[in-house]
Amino acid sequence: MNKKNLREIIINKRDNEPKEERHNKSLKIIKKLINLDIYQSSKIILCYSNIKSEVETLGIIQNALKQDKIIALPKVINDTEIAFYKINSLNDLKPGYQGILEPSSDQLDYSLIKDALMIVPGTVFDTKGNRLGYGKGYYDRFIAKYKPKYTIGLAYEIQLSDEIIPDKFDQKIDIVITEDKVYR
Ligand SMILES: Nc1ncnc2c1ncn2[C@@H]1O[C@H](COP(=O)(O)OP(=O)(O)O)[C@@H](O)[C@H]1O
Ligand SMILES: [Mg+2]
Secondary structure (H helix, E strand, O other): OOHHHHHHHHHHHHHOOOHHHHHHHHHHHHHHHHHOHHHHHOOEEEOOOOOOOOOOOHHHHHHHHHOOOEEEEEEEOOOOOEEEEEEOOHHHEEEOHHHOEEEOOOEOOHHHHHHOEEEEOOOEEOOOOOEEOOOOOHHHHHHHHHOOOEEEEEOOHHHEOOOOOOOOOOOOOOEEEOOOOEEO
């Protein structure tokens, strides 16, 4: 199926899940992530602030802060690029565009990214690491350019599909975590 239609179908499904169910599934997903060796051993975490019906990430940010990891979150800086900013506490996150919690802090030292674990949002995933975003290619460009050491996508089972047809610029991710399973 073409990317646009597949995105719409899955976003619609995700939006229709009750909020409480999404929350409970998010807690399971966060727990699976935090238990991974890759997470435990990563000192630098690039995370995202969830919007709309995305898997919630607050628990990850809190855990990373507590573990004294370096944690950075993205801001859209123009039509093609996101940039990551290091936060030192939840107070460094302020509601920005569409109420999204944005970092109001210093840009991350980008020489750290080659050692970082990047937590990637998305709309549709498959179990082989193919991923669709919202159709702007922000993460494809960022991953291709800065090559984080590990990339992990977070999704509900309902976001999995076998119908992703990747383009040549689409970047595969290493692991997908759902409420049921860790797909490597
Ligand atoms: N590395 C890249 N360099 C230049 N353009 C890119 C790159 N990656 C993606 N794009 C562009 O971004 C647009 C959106 O990419 P797409 O993969 O469809 O979105 P998403 O990954 O957000 O679902 C595409 O039109 C593509 O041309
Ligand atoms: Mg893409």
